Each structure stands twice: as structure tokens, then as C-alpha cells.
Amino acid sequence: MKVAYWPGCVSRGFTPELHGSMAKVAPLLDIELVELDRACCTGAGVIAEHNQELADTLNARTFALAQQVPGAEMMMNICSTCQGAQSECQERLDASAEYREHVNSTLAGEGLSYEKGLTNKNFLWLLVEEIGLENLRERVRRPLTNLKVGPFYGCYIVRPRKRLQIDSERPRDNYLHEVIETLGGTVIDYAGMRKCCGFPIITMNKDASLKQAGRHLGDAIDADADCLVTPCPLCHLNLDLQQPLAAGVVGRELGMPVLHLPQLVGLALGLEPRELGMSKHVVRPTSVIDWSASVVGAAA
Amino acid sequence: MTEAHDREGGIESFTLRLRRYDPESGEAPYWDEHTVELEAHRSVLEAILQARDRFDGSIGIRCSCRQAICGSCGVRVNGEPALACHTHLDAARGGSGADGVIEIEPMGNMPVIKDLIVDMDEVHWKKIQRVTPWLLAKQPVPEREYLVPRESMVDVTQTMACIQCGACVSDCLAMEVDPGFIGPAALAKAYRFVGDPRDDQQYERLNDLAQDPQGIFDCTHCFKCVEACPKDVNPMGQIMRLRRVAIADHHIRDHNNGERHEAAFATLIKDNGLLWEAELLPRSYGGNSFFGKFAPSAAKELLSSLPSIFKALARGKVTLAGALKPHKIPSEDLKAVQGIYDKVEGRERRYELNLYISGSDEDNAPVVPEQAAVGATPSTVAPPRPDPGPPSAAEEESVTHQGGAGADASADDPEAGSEGSNSQ
Numbered sequence: 001m002k003v004a005y006w007p008g009c010v011s012r013g014f015t016p017e018l019h020g021s022m023a024k025v026a027p028l029l030d031i032e033l034v035e036l037d038r039a040c041c042t043g044a045g046v047i048a049e050h051n052q053e054l055a056d057t058l059n060a061r062t063f064a065l066a067q068q069v070p071g072a073e074m075m076m077n078i079c080s081t082c083q084g085a086q087s088e089c090q091e092r093l094d095a096s097a098e099y100r101e102h103v104n105s106t107l108a109g110e111g112l113s114y115e116k117g118l119t120n121k122n123f124l125w126l127l128v129e130e131i132g133l134e135n136l137r138e139r140v141r142r143p144l145t146n147l148k149v150g151p152f153y154g155c156y157i158v159r160p161r162k163r164l165q166i167d168s169e170r171p172r173d174n175y176l177h178e179v180i181e182t183l184g185g186t187v188i189d190y191a192g193m194r195k196c197c198g199f200p201i202i203t204m205n206k207d208a209s210l211k212q213a214g215r216h217l218g219d220a221i222d223a224d225a226d227c228l229v230t231p232c233p234l235c236h237l238n239l240d241l242q243q244p245l246a247a248g249v250v251g252r253e254l255g256m257p258v259l260h261l262p263q264l265v266g267l268a269l270g271l272e273p274r275e276l277g278m279s280k281h282v283v284r285p286t287s288v289i290d291w292s293a294s295v296v297g298a299a300a
Numbered sequence: 301m302t303e304a305h306d307r308e309g310g311i312e313s314f315t316l317r318l319r320r321y322d323p324e325s326g327e328a329p330y331w332d333e334h335t336v337e338l339e340a341h342r343s344v345l346e347a348i349l350q351a352r353d354r355f356d357g358s359i360g361i362r363c364s365c366r367q368a369i370c371g372s373c374g375v376r377v378n379g380e381p382a383l384a385c386h387t388h389l390d391a392a393r394g395g396s397g398a399d400g401v402i403e404i405e406p407m408g409n410m411p412v413i414k415d416l417i418v419d420m421d422e423v424h425w426k427k428i429q430r431v432t433p434w435l436l437a438k439q440p441v442p443e444r445e446y447l448v449p450r451e452s453m454v455d456v457t458q459t460m461a462c463i464q465c466g467a468c469v470s471d472c473l474a475m476e477v478d479p480g481f482i483g484p485a486a487l488a489k490a491y492r493f494v495g496d497p498r499d500d501q502q503y504e505r506l507n508d509l510a511q512d513p514q515g516i517f518d519c520t521h522c523f524k525c526v527e528a529c530p531k532d533v534n535p536m537g538q539i540m541r542l543r544r545v546a547i548a549d550h551h552i553r554d555h556n557n558g559e560r561h562e563a564a565f566a567t568l569i570k571d572n573g574l575l576w577e578a579e580l581l582p583r584s585y586g587g588n589s590f591f592g593k594f595a596p597s598a599a600k601e602l603l604s605s606l607p608s609i610f611k612a613l614a615r616g617k618v619t620l621a622g623a624l625k626p627h628k629i630p631s632e633d634l635k636a637v638q639g640i641y642d643k644v645e646g647r648e649r650r651y652e653l654n655l656y657i658s659g660s661d662e663d664n665a666p667v668v669p670e671q672a673a674v675g676a677t678p679s680t681v682a683p684p685r686p687d688p689g690p691p692s693a694a695e696e697e698s699v700t701h702q703g704g705a706g707a708d709a710s711a712d713d714p715e716a717g718s719e720g721s722n723s724q
Contacts, residue, residue, distance in 0.1 A: 009575035012627055014618055038633040040573040045521055046565040049540045051548070053651040054644045058569075058637065084523075092653045095660035099653050106643055110636045159523035168394070196473045196522035203557045203584040204517040208478040212520070215477070241617070244607050280617040282608065 001073050001130060004066035005033040006086075006120075008079035009041050010233040014241065017277025018233050021262040022078050022123065024276065028139065028269045029131055033076075034069045036062060042085040044234070045156075045200070052092075053103070059089040060103045063120070064112040074119035076126050078262065080232030083122040084156025084164075090118065091163050122157055124231045124261055128175045133182045141270030143184025147291050149264065150188040150225035151176035152216065152239065154232030155196050176229065176261075183268035190223040192216030197235040202242070207249060213238040214250030226287040227257040229264045236260060243283050257285035267292060311337050314347055314389050318359060319405040321412050329412075332356070333401065344392050345373050345384035348404065348416070360415035368530060371465030375416050376405040381467035381528040384416075407470030409479070423479075424466045427486035431509070435493060438500040448497040458656045459492035459538055461531045468525035468535050480514040484525035484535030487516060491538040494545060506546040510554040516542045517558030532656060541652075548650070563588040570641045573629030578618070581605075 011019040026033050039062040041047075048055035063086075066075040077083055093100050094116045104113045121129065127136060157164065158173040166172045173194065180187045198212030217239060220228055230236055238246070240258040247254040259267075263276040273279070273289045313335050321329035334351035345363055352359040361384070363373040368386040375384050378395045384404070392402045410418035438446075468484040475481045482490075490509055493499045509515040516539055525535040546552045547559050564583035568576050583589070586598025593602070602609070612618040628634060658664075 009627075010577065013575065013622065014577045014612070016617070016622075038629060040629055040633070040637045041569045041575050043569065044565075044575075045540075046562055047569065049543050050562050050566045051544070051644060051650060052653070053647075054566075054641065056653075057640050057644055061636070061640065092655065095655050095662075096653065096658065097661055102651070106640055109639065155522040155524075159527045161527060195476075196520045196524075198477075198520060200521040201474070201518060203561045203581060205478065205513065205556070208474065208481075208518065209520070211477040212473065241608050241612060244611065245605070280615050282611045282615060282617065 001030065002032040002034060002069075002071050003074055003076040003126070004036055004069040004072040006036045006039060006062065006066070006075060006077040006082060008077060008082045008233065010237065011078055015233040015236055015260065017280045018078060018236070018260040018262065021260060021266050021276040024271055025262045025266045025269060028266070028271075029127075029136070031076075031126075031131075034072060036065055036069075036075075039065050042082045042089075044081050045085050045088070048085065048088065055085070056089045056092055057103050057106050059086050060093055060100075060114040061107055061110070061112055062086070063090065063093075063118045064107060064114040066120075067115060067118060068112075073130075074121060074126075076121055076123060078123045078231070078260075079234070080122060080154035080157035080230075081234045083120070086120055087163055090120065122231055124157070124175050124179065125172055127179060127265070129170070133178060136179070136265075137182050140183055140268045142268055142292065142295060144180070144264075144268050145184050145295065147185045147288070148188045148224060148226045149180045149185045150190055150220040150223065150228045151180060151193050152197070152228045152230040152235055152258070153194050154230060154235045155194075157231060158194050176231070179261075179265070180229065183265065185264075185268075188220065188223045188225040190216070190219040190225065192219050197232075197238040199234045199238040202238065209238065210242060210246040210249040213242060214246035214252075214254065217243065217246065217254045217256045218250055218252055221254065221256055225256070226291065227259055227285055229259045229261055231261040233260065240282050255283060257281065257283050257288055259285060259288065310339065312340050312389075313337055314393060315401045316347055316351055317401045317403045318348070318351070318415065320359070320415050321406075322414050323412065332359075338389060340388070340390035342389055343385045344375075344377055344382075344387045344389060344402065344404065347389055347402070348384060360413070360417045362417045369463060371463035374407050374465040374467050374470065376407060376470065378403050379405075381407055381470040383465055383467070383530050386530050407466055409470055409472060409475050410466065418466070420466055424464070424469050424485060427469070427483050428464070428489055430482055431486045431490040431493075432501075432505065433486075433489050433493070435496060435499055436501040438498055446498045452495070452497045454657055455654075456492050456495040458533055458654065459488045459495070462488055462492075462533045463531055465530065467528040467530060468533075471524045471528050473522045473524050474518055474520040478514060478518060481518045482509070482512065482515055484519075484539065487519070487542060488533050488535040488538040491542050494542060502545070503550050503552075506542065506550055507552050509542060510546045510552045510556070510558060513556055515556075516546065517554060517556040534656065544650075557584045560584050560586075560588055560592075564592070568626070570638055572626040573634045573637050574627050576626035578623035579626065
């Protein structure tokens with residue numbers, strides 16, 4: 001399937017391994033990525049806090065660009081925060097024809113216009129709802145047998161449920177669990193898996209921010225996880241890049257590897273840890289690398 | 301744990317797993333199970349009361365109105381905060397674990413007095429008092445009523461819908477790690493007065509809440525309170541509005557990097573189209589310019605982050621070139637983005653669409669299908685509504701005169717909300 005692909009900023013900045021691993025994994029799932037390289041940052045909620053109409057207009061521009069991609073079935077992102085920020089703007093744009101017209105008048109100079117009803121899915125949602133778990137299972141070359149994976153969802157992709165269309169028909173707040181199981185891994189539940197990583201207040205209250213990250217990492221260690229997996233690069237920044245500092249704040253050794261979702265999927269599809277950029281992590285995913293070296297059945 | 305269906309719409313069995321705790325007993329908390337018999341549309345509260353009446357009179361639960369108005373019966377149902385009287389048994393069972401048992405616990409972030417009763421005074425009401433929850437009226441108080449624009453009062457109706465149940469406080473993730481955080485309920489209440497055109501202390505209130513390290517910039521934007529609120533108050537949204545008014549209208553520069561972070565973020569997107577993380581952090585600490593990173597506060601911060609920075613460089617996660625040079629969108633597109641900034645930020649008043657107030661086109665569509673013409677009548681479409689601004693003479697109309705304190709006395713009076721039949 002062909003998608004208008006929004007990689008976000010951080011996947012091309014401080015977490016280059018995310019964008020890189022997505023590019024490697026997409027062809028293995030028959031996803032054609034048409035990158036929205038003309039689009040700007042979603043604002044991550046901060047632009048909306050600054051000026052709501054500005055955030056809505058900048059994102060409407062991205063949506064309009066996505067709607068122009070010939071043959072694209074939908075828009076896809078690889079960042080929970082992008083998903084949340086975009087969903088919030090789209091909710092307002094889709095709710096009122098008059099407001100949409102107002103926003104579109106600002107885009108008219110570029111010849112762009114957003115039409116109500118864009119489908120925009122995080123890679124996690126697309127994996128479950130479009131690719132399908134059975135289809136995914138058939139493509140697994142290196143089942144994650146005996147790998148104990150703790151899901152870390154990130155707030156923006158699980159709340160608020162109504163806006164994100166999460167219900168019993170579409171239990172999107174449980175999809176990481178389903179994907180880990182489909183890939184053959186063991187899901188490790190722990191207290192912080194749907195809580196906040198703390199990143200949004202890292203510059204405002206560093207201690208509270210790192211305490212959040214440190215506690216969740218500690219909980220995952222106590223629950224005996226080998227690694228965490230997250231669909232959000234901002235969570236990854238607090239959980240991986242800041243992990244040495246978080247360890248200091250909570251006063252315990254951590255050393256918990258945190259994978260991006262495409263890395264975990266890529267591993268199961270037979271790619272090597274190095275190809276997936278795992279050497280770039282601050283916390284070396286030693287447990288994952290050792291595990292991948294020890295299992296038989298990897299793609300030749 | 302039997303969930304036998306007697307007949308459709310008839311009496312069914314529901315098993316409750318109640319968290320029991322009496323701090324005065326010296327015993328540890330424990331779980332207690334009771335099976336009750338009620339119709340599926342009955343509330344979790346009715347189930348708890350039946351368990352108390354039939355099996356154990358010592359079960360502690362606070363309740364009063366039983367119709368989601370008094371805010372007394374906040375608990376956690378299957379791990380999520382809710383009003384016990386506002387949660388149907390079938391829905392609660394649907395959200396339970398594999399065994400179908402409905403798990404009921406006291407709310408979080410507040411000490412337990414007994415079983416399902418938490419100490420609201422110790423946490424929630426103290427925080428509410430912290431934000432001066434009454435009108436500080438503009439002087440002189442008019443002889444009859446204040447004249448204010450209708451939409452400026454409509455603007456605060458969302459926060460006035462709060463029933464002080466504490467559900468948002470229970471699950472606030474910032475408060476979980478930082479108990480001193482003023483929190484969602486109190487900050488939503490603060491907006492109720494900041495947004496009230498009759499209040500005289502908008503700047504003072506905002507400056508106080510912005511400078512407090514546990515004020516408006518301590519919210520971690522996790523949407524927990526949005527999800528928790530049974531009245532759709534959207535406390536996090538109100539906190540974002542407090543930030544917006546503080547920064548954009550009052551140009552308040554706080555000591556918590558809140559204003560600098562927002563300014564740096566907005567500027568970097570305008571300059572590059574994409575976020576430049578390596579520049580965002582130092583600017584958030586040192587000031588929103590290229591030279592921000594040379595400010596002492598930024599240097600101190602960079603120094604404390606050196607372990608992470610070195611590791612990121614060593615692993616090739618961040619390259620020096622990548623850190624020193626932003627990634628940008630193509631120049632034509634950047635110009636378009638900057639054009640959007642100029643146009644939108646250049647407006648005399650900010651547009652802000654609050655769907656709680658305006659509703660969606662679907663909500664406002666005429667009920668009778670025949671009348672749902674292609675072009676909806678103007679009265680059915682919610683127009684984009686600007687932020688409340690100074691009243692213009694033409695828009696003015698009267699609202700009820702409240703004089704001094706207690707604009708919406710019943711909701712704002714701590715005593716009013718904390719009462720209830722405490723049946724422990």
C-alpha cells in the first residue's frame with residue numbers, strides 16, 4: 001500500500017535510527033512511503049498552546065499536501081506526539097465547515113485546501129488495521145521467542161479515547177500488546193506502560209520529568225522486561241537519551257534498552273540490530289542483540 | 301463470581317472486588333469480594349451500597365446525590381477514575397479483566413481515610429484554595445449588574461461545569477511525581493476567574509501561577525485529566541489557555557522556562573519549518589535567540605546534560621554537524637509557512653474554536669432530516685469564536701450581578717462539594 005508519510009522532526013533529528021529503520025521495514029511490509037518533505041512540524045501541542053489557529057493551519061497544510069499524493073491510501077506517521085497533535089487539529093477542522101473554510105483561505109495562496117476526512121494513522125495503527133496481524137505473522141522470519149518486551153505507548157496515542165477513536169472495536173490502546181505477541185514476543189505489563197514519559201516538562205521541571213521516566217524504567221526492570229518498545233520518539237528521548245540522568249534522579253541503576261516500534265518489527269522480520277540503528281542508542285540494547293544472535297531462524 | 305443472566309433487562313449478578321483499608325486498624329490494605337444482584341443499567345454506586353447493606357456494613361463509601369451532580373462518589377473503577385453513580389454496571393463489567401469482576405479502589409494522589417473514601421481536604425481542597433477561587437471584582441462594583449459580552453461568559457462555562465469530584469486529581473501524572481503541583485482541578489478553576497471579564501486580577505493571577513514552579517508550566521500534557529473528567533471540563537485544555545493568555549496577552553516571563561520554551565519552539569518552526577532540538581533546549585533555558593545558549597542558565601543546564609550529550613555523540617545518534625545545523629524544509633515551503641505565521645499571528649484577535657461550546661456541524665444539524673439542506677442555516681453553524689476580548693458597547697448585555705465573592709457559589713464553596721453522607 002502507498003501512504004503519504006510524515007516522519008516528524010525528531011525522527012530526522014535526535015532519533016535518526018527511527019526514520020532509518022522505518023525505511024528498511026516498509027518494503028518488507030509492502031508499504032510504499034511517499035515522504036511529505038514539504039510539510040512542517042506538527043507543533044507537538046506547543047504551537048497549539050501558543051496559538052490554536054496557527055497550529056490548525058500548519059497542520060491543515062500538511063493534511064492538504066498528503067491529500068495531493070497520487071494513489072496514497074492514507075497518511076501515516078511514526079510519532080505518537082505527531083499523531084496526537086494532528087488528531088487534535090483535525091478534530092476541530094473536521095467539526096466545522098465554516099472553520100475549515102476560514103483555515104483554507106489562509107492556504108489558498110499556495111493553491112492548497114484541506115478536505116474533511118483525511119485518514120491519518122500511526123505506524124502502529126496501520127500495522128494492525130491495514131497490514132493486519134495475520135499478514136504480519138506470516139512475514140515473521142525471526143520470531144521474538146523468549147524476548148520479554150514491555151510496551152510503552154506514550155500519552156498522545158492513547159488519550160483522549162474519543163478523539164483517537166479508541167473503543168472496543170478498535171482497542172488502539174492495546175495494539176502494542178497485540179503486535180508484540182504477533183511477532184512472537186512475550187508482553188511484559190508494568191505500571192507505567194500508558195503513563196507519561198515526562199518529556200513535555202523536561203525544560204520546566206527536570207526533576208519531575210526524569211522521575212517519571214526513571215520510575216517507568218524501574219517498574220519495567222522489576223517486571224523482568226528485556227527491553228521496552230515505543231511508537232513515540234519523544235518518549236524515546238526521555239527513556240533512552242536521558243536514561244543516565246533519570247537513573248541519578250530515581251537513585252537506582254537502570255540500563256533498560258528502549259526500541260522504536262519499527263526496530264522491533266524489523267528485528268522479527270529478519271533485519272539485523274545494526275541495520276536497524278540499534279548501535280545509536282544511548283542505552284545499548286545488549287539484551288536484544290544477545291538474544292538476536294542466540295536465536296536460530298533469522299533471515300539468511 | 302457468577303454473571304448469570306436471568307433474563308434480558310432483568311436482575312443479574314455482578315461481583316465487586318473492593319479495596320479495603322482502615323489506617324486506624326494498623327492492618328494492611330486488602331481486597332474483598334461481594335456478589336450483588338441488580339439490573340445491568342444500575343450504577344456501580346448502587347452495587348457498592350447493596351454490598352454494604354447485605355454483607356458488610358463497614359464498607360466505607362461517600363455519596364450523596366446519586367445523579368452525578370454532587371461529586372462525592374469519585375472512585376477508581378477497573379483502574380480508571382469515575383463517579384460510581386455515573387458508571388453503569390454493564391459498562392463496568394465490560395471494562396473489567398478476564399474474570400469479569402469489577403474492581404473498585406479509592407482515588408489516587410490523595411490519602412485514604414477509609415476504604416473508598418479519600419481525604420479531599422488534605423489535597424484537593426487545599427489546591428483549590430491555592431488559586432483564590434472567588435471573584436476579585438472590578439471596582440467600583442456597579443449598583444445593579446455588570447455588563448459583559450455574552451460570549452465572554454460562555455467562554456468560562458466549561459470550567460464552571462466542574463463538580464469538584466477529584467477524578468482528575470486522582471490520576472494526574474504530574475502530581476504523581478510532584479505532589480506539590482497545583483493540579484488540573486484547581487488550575488481549571490483558576491481559568492474560570494481568569495476568563496471572567498468581571499475579575500480585576502487577571503494579570504496577578506496569571507503571574508502567580510506562571511512563576512510558581514508547581515503552577516501552569518508543571519503540567520506534563522498527558523491528557524489523563526481530560527479522560528478522567530466526567531463533566532468534560534478538559535482541565536488540561538484550560539491549563540493551556542492559562543499559558544496562552546499569560547504569554548500572549550500579558551507577556552509574562554516566568555522563572556520556569558515556560559514562556560521561553562514556547563517562544564523558542566514557535567520561533568524555530570517559523571525559521572526552519574522543522575524542530576531543531578539541539579537549539580531548542582539551550583534557548584528554553586537561556587532565551588529565545590541564537591545567543592540564548594551562551595546565557596549562564598543555559599550553560600549550567602548544558603553542563604548537567606553532558607553525560608547524555610557525550611553518549612549521544614559517541615554513538616552517532618547525534619552528529620556535531622546535525623547539532624550545529626538545523627534541518628529545514630525547502631525554501632518555497634518555508635516561505636509559505638512563514639506567511640501562515642504572519643497572517644495568523646497578525647490578527648487583531650486570536651481565533652479559538654472550543655468544540656465543547658460550539659459543538660460540531662453534526663451536533664448542530666437540524667433534527668428533522670428533511671430540513672437538513674446542503675447549506676446549513678447560519679444559526680446551526682458554530683462560527684469561529686475569538687478569544688474573549690474587551691467588551692464592545694454593541695455586544696454588551698447583562699449577566700447576573702454577583703458583586704464580590706462567589707460568582708458560582710455552590711460549585712466554588714469547598715464545603716458545598718465536600719459534604720455528603722459519609723457512611724463509613
